[in-house]
Amino acid sequence: MDTEEFRKVGYRMIDYVANYFENLKERNVTPPLEPGFMRQRVPTTPNDDPEEWDEIFNDIEDVVMDGMTHWHHPNFHAYFPTGHSWSCVLADILSTSIGCIGFTWESAPSCTELEMSMVDWVGQMIGLPKEFLFLNKDNEKFKQHGGGIIQTSASECTLFTLLTAKRLKLNEGNINESDLVCYTSEQAHSSVQKAAMLANVLMRMVKTDENDSMRGSSLEQVIEEDVRNGLKPIYTCATLGTTASCSFDDLEEIGMVCKKYGIWLHVDAAFAGSALICPEYHSWMSRGFDLMTSFCFNPHKWMLINFDCSMLWVRDKDVLTKAFVVDPAYLKHDNQALAVDYRHWQIGLGRRFRSLKLWFTIRRLGVKQIQEWIRLTIDLGKQFEAMVKKDDRFELYNDAKLSLVCFRLKGSNEKNEILYKKVNNTRKIFISQSKIKDVYFLRFVTCSRLTKIEDIEFAWNVIQTCIE
Amino acid sequence: MDTEEFRKVGYRMIDYVANYFENLKERNVTPPLEPGFMRQRVPTTPNDDPEEWDEIFNDIEDVVMDGMTHWHHPNFHAYFPTGHSWSCVLADILSTSIGCIGFTWESAPSCTELEMSMVDWVGQMIGLPKEFLFLNKDNEKFKQHGGGIIQTSASECTLFTLLTAKRLKLNEGNINESDLVCYTSEQAHSSVQKAAMLANVLMRMVKTDENDSMRGSSLEQVIEEDVRNGLKPIYTCATLGTTASCSFDDLEEIGMVCKKYGIWLHVDAAFAGSALICPEYHSWMSRGFDLMTSFCFNPHKWMLINFDCSMLWVRDKDVLTKAFVVDPAYLKHDNQALAVDYRHWQIGLGRRFRSLKLWFTIRRLGVKQIQEWIRLTIDLGKQFEAMVKKDDRFELYNDAKLSLVCFRLKGSNEKNEILYKKVNNTRKIFISQSKIKDVYFLRFVTCSRLTKIEDIEFAWNVIQTCIE
Numbered sequence: 001m002d003t004e005e006f007r008k009v010g011y012r013m014i015d016y017v018a019n020y021f022e023n024l025k026e027r028n029v030t031p032p033l034e035p036g037f038m039r040q041r042v043p044t045t046p047n048d049d050p051e052e053w054d055e056i057f058n059d060i061e062d063v064v065m066d067g068m069t070h071w072h073h074p075n076f077h078a079y080f081p082t083g084h085s086w087s088c089v090l091a092d093i094l095s096t097s098i099g100c101i102g103f104t105w106e107s108a109p110s111c112t113e114l115e116m117s118m119v120d121w122v123g124q125m126i127g128l129p130k131e132f133l134f135l136n137k138d139n140e141k142f143k144q145h146g147g148g149i150i151q152t153s154a155s156e157c158t159l160f161t162l163l164t165a166k167r168l169k170l171n172e173g174n175i176n177e178s179d180l181v182c183y184t185s186e187q188a189h190s191s192v193q194k195a196a197m198l199a200n201v202l203m204r205m206v207k208t209d210e211n212d213s214m215r216g217s218s219l220e221q222v223i224e225e226d227v228r229n230g231l232k233p234i235y236t237c238a239t240l241g242t243t244a245s246c247s248f249d250d251l252e253e254i255g256m257v258c259k260k261y262g263i264w265l266h267v268d269a270a271f272a273g274s275a276l277i278c279p280e281y282h283s284w285m286s287r288g289f290d291l292m293t294s295f296c297f298n299p300h301k302w303m304l305i306n307f308d309c310s311m312l313w314v315r316d317k318d319v320l321t322k323a324f325v326v327d328p329a330y331l332k333h334d335n336q337a338l339a340v341d342y343r344h345w346q347i348g349l350g351r352r353f354r355s356l357k358l359w360f361t362i363r364r365l366g367v368k369q370i371q372e373w374i375r376l377t378i379d380l381g382k383q384f385e386a387m388v389k390k391d392d393r394f395e396l397y398n399d400a401k402l403s404l405v406c407f408r409l410k411g412s413n414e415k416n417e418i419l420y421k422k423v424n425n426t427r428k429i430f431i432s433q434s435k436i437k438d439v440y441f442l443r444f445v446t447c448s449r450l451t452k453i454e455d456i457e458f459a460w461n462v463i464q465t466c467i468e
Numbered sequence: 469m470d471t472e473e474f475r476k477v478g479y480r481m482i483d484y485v486a487n488y489f490e491n492l493k494e495r496n497v498t499p500p501l502e503p504g505f506m507r508q509r510v511p512t513t514p515n516d517d518p519e520e521w522d523e524i525f526n527d528i529e530d531v532v533m534d535g536m537t538h539w540h541h542p543n544f545h546a547y548f549p550t551g552h553s554w555s556c557v558l559a560d561i562l563s564t565s566i567g568c569i570g571f572t573w574e575s576a577p578s579c580t581e582l583e584m585s586m587v588d589w590v591g592q593m594i595g596l597p598k599e600f601l602f603l604n605k606d607n608e609k610f611k612q613h614g615g616g617i618i619q620t621s622a623s624e625c626t627l628f629t630l631l632t633a634k635r636l637k638l639n640e641g642n643i644n645e646s647d648l649v650c651y652t653s654e655q656a657h658s659s660v661q662k663a664a665m666l667a668n669v670l671m672r673m674v675k676t677d678e679n680d681s682m683r684g685s686s687l688e689q690v691i692e693e694d695v696r697n698g699l700k701p702i703y704t705c706a707t708l709g710t711t712a713s714c715s716f717d718d719l720e721e722i723g724m725v726c727k728k729y730g731i732w733l734h735v736d737a738a739f740a741g742s743a744l745i746c747p748e749y750h751s752w753m754s755r756g757f758d759l760m761t762s763f764c765f766n767p768h769k770w771m772l773i774n775f776d777c778s779m780l781w782v783r784d785k786d787v788l789t790k791a792f793v794v795d796p797a798y799l800k801h802d803n804q805a806l807a808v809d810y811r812h813w814q815i816g817l818g819r820r821f822r823s824l825k826l827w828f829t830i831r832r833l834g835v836k837q838i839q840e841w842i843r844l845t846i847d848l849g850k851q852f853e854a855m856v857k858k859d860d861r862f863e864l865y866n867d868a869k870l871s872l873v874c875f876r877l878k879g880s881n882e883k884n885e886i887l888y889k890k891v892n893n894t895r896k897i898f899i900s901q902s903k904i905k906d907v908y909f910l911r912f913v914t915c916s917r918l919t920k921i922e923d924i925e926f927a928w929n930v931i932q933t934c935i936e
Binding site: 001003005006007009010011013014015016017018020021022030031033034035036037038039042044045046047048049050051053055056060063064065066067068069070071072079082083084085086087088089090092093094096097098099100101105106107108109110111113114116117120121122124125135152153155156159163166167170176177178189190191193194197198200243244300306307308324326327328329330331332335338339340347348349350352356359360362363364365366367368369432433434435440443 | 469474475477478479481482484486488498499501502503504505507514515517518519528531533534535536538539547550552553554555557561562568569573574575578579584588589592603620623624631634638644657658659661665666668712768775776794795796797798799803817820824827828831833834835836901903908
């Protein structure tokens with residue numbers, strides 16, 4: 001396809017997606033389909049000969065849109081938000097068209113270096129301790145030891161830091177892999193447990209207090225018992241803003257315990273981390289930051305950046321990047337001593353030019369508008385919470401610290417499970433469910449940039465009409 | 469930013485990238501810059517207030533393009549190709565705009581199901597045994613046990629299959645992790661060694677024959693010694709088309725050995741796998757396919773698909789997907805028994821709608837045109853190889869089986885290292901280097917769709933002018 005054809009079809013696709021957004025409200029949020037529906041819509045074998053763009057465009061509705069769960073529908077309130085900015089769509093056009101692979105500095109210098117700049121921009125926006133940034137005082141070489149990288153998701157950040165902590169411990173020598181143990185809250189995201197399974201490290205799920213928060217004393221108790229039994233603690237993952245109920249581990253207490261036992265402390269703030277860009281949330285969320293070893297949050301959740309864009313910072317980049325170095329001849333280059341080669345900071349080798357999404361979006365919006373987005377979605381959550389409070393049939397599971405509202409009908413889990421199914425089966429809104437300490441509840445969070453107060457009211461009405 | 473502004477800037481970006489490609493030839497392939505150059509070009513702190521698109525577009529050249537290694541420049545001949553089709557740029561516009569996250573069937577049904585269709589399309593194109601496909605005979609449920617998924621890169625495919633093989637072995641009980649051992653060629657890609665390091669499994673690098681091929685007898689010898697010493701072999705990674713010299717392990721022999729010892733056989737055909745779509749390469753490359761457990765290749769290398777798009781197929785999807793299941797409440801849905809939830813097939817949870825790139829590109833081009841691309845690039849390689857053969861000062865490292873040409877000046881490694889540096893320092897072309905069994909050589913492969921025979925001749929001239 002030559003560039004002339006591309007220009008025409010390119011404009012057409014720009015219009016297509018703009019139309020999609022302008023008309024999103026007319027769709028159901030979720031599709032009333034069963035698994036296997038695609039078999040009727042796509043041939044089982046590929047075509048030998050070319051097809052025209054008209055034919056392909058004509059199939060997009062049937063094959064792609066009709067069976068889609070529309071994450072940016074104004075009535076999508078499930079899971080956690082996933083970011084969306086048109087500036088990211090533009091960045092992806094540029095990134096995909098350049099089509100570079102940034103595994104070493106040499107393979108795509110601006111891909112690596114713009115990412116380093118964005119690591120520092122975002123690190124400052126969320127108010128990380130300066131030690132975590134690349135910031136250098138002069139242009140000759142990097143004097144600081146800290147740094148960061150864009151990964152695909154928090155899962156990879158957790159797994160890579162856990163594997164690094166494990167490698168560091170085993171390097172001490174005379175240690176049996178089966179004696180290693182790591183810790184996290186019983187409320188931690190499933191990806192943390194999965195990381196421990198993938199890493200084959202025993203993981204203790206530490207019980208939480210009445211606020212679903214992992215506390216220092218509980219963690220210490222479990223660690224002491226493990227140490228008494230000859231186990232070797234290597235890693236703790238603390239969560240700021242759990243998926244189930246947006247609860248917060250006590251990072252200061254956890255940090256003191258980890259410091260005492262010389263344990264790597266990783267902080268997973270996948271969703272809540274974006275709120276750190278607002279001083280009123282940074283003031284309490286950042287307590288304990290001086291004690292953490294690594295920090296991760298996902299701009300692709302709540303910071304208006306389209307997936308994928310998860311960010312990981314470390315206090316000491318050498319510790320992270322020297323753990324699993326394989327340096328074949330064809331990847332060597334003259335600047336290895338001075339440059340950052342991001343291949344050493346992640347599981348895989350290849351990586352896209354994702355920092356363009358951050359550069360475009362932060363420049364176009366400015367930090368203040370991103371702060372306003374955080375405040376707006378929290379405010380919409382507060383308004384939904386107020387509606388829940390006004391209705392005697394309902395109760396809150398907890399007080400919403402950020403934009404997630406956890407609520408339920410007073411009474412049995414069963415009636416809430418029924419309500420959940422009925423609400424989502426209307427396909428007019430889409431919410432999530434969860435269960436903590438045997439209490440089942442519903443989750444509601446503002447996700448879409450299209451969501452306004454009228455949509456919050458609409459959602460509440462739908463929920464009410466579903467009560468038996 | 470509203471959709472009206474997006475349309476305008478969207479068209480502008482379409483034109484920008486089209487212009488980039490039309491004028492690529494006027495640029496150097498690689499930039500004459502030192503690490504740290506970005507510090508002068510991007511402010512150290514982000515802007516509080518919004519900026520206009522004009523300001524941002526004005527900076528793209530300075531911040532992004534000037535410091536780029538241009539992978540699609542007609543004179544880029546390094547590493548391996550990375551795919552590029554305008555149809556993929558269009559697919560990414562759609563994918564990013566929809567902005568769904570496909571971790572479960574429910575979270576984005578068409579994202580999962582189109583991927584399953586594309587797994588089957590591509591699986592048929594490369595002629596995998598039918599057992600590896602999802603293909604079902606009726607629409608009610610999936611009767612076959614095979615299946616596949618799109619991963620980020622071959623690194624993740626290798627790591628995830630290795631971790632699964634490890635988990636399977638440990639599940640047998642009474643096995644010490646430190647007794648596990650896995651095998652690959654001494655020529656295998658660095659990602660295979662890295663996977664073993666990440667997985668903390670002892671890895672044997674099996675010596676290759678005079679064709680840099682791992683043979684069954686060598687593998688068996690190493691396995692037998694390990695078994696005698698009480699170790700437990702769990703996994704072999706065989707390579708079809710090594711990165712260094714595009715050599716091929718003897719899959720039939722390897723397969724027989726793995727079958728004898730009950731070892732998981734993973735085939736890494738990251739680059740060469742695309743050639744399987746041509747019958748003349750499938751005929752010899754596919755020998756031993758009936759013996760493999762899992763197979764991976766990267767359409768994002770040589771099949772005209774933009775990064776990222778690596779594909780993994782397994783003979784038995786339950787074995788893969790039941791190894792590391794963590795199933796929290798908020799991800800449960802009614803269709804879990806029938807549907808595929810891709811979160812269980814990979815390391816992370818979130819994933820993009822990447823199958824759109826395959827669907828758009830295969831439909832627009834048709835299988836025949838993709839075959840023609842493979843043949844064209846192999847032919848250009850043969851023409852380069854012919855130029856090398858005609859020049860008495862040079863010798864081939866090996867005969868090019870596909871599109872990669874490995875060559876060197878007759879004589880010392882040092883004179884070749886000097887030549888390599890001089891060639892790349894012209895910044896007119898970009899080639900790679902490698903070293904096998906103490907023989908240093910240069911690598912040349914056609915990567916860009918813009919490359920024509922005149923560019924091959926130009927590259928050869930540049931190389932000749934660099935000889936001292």
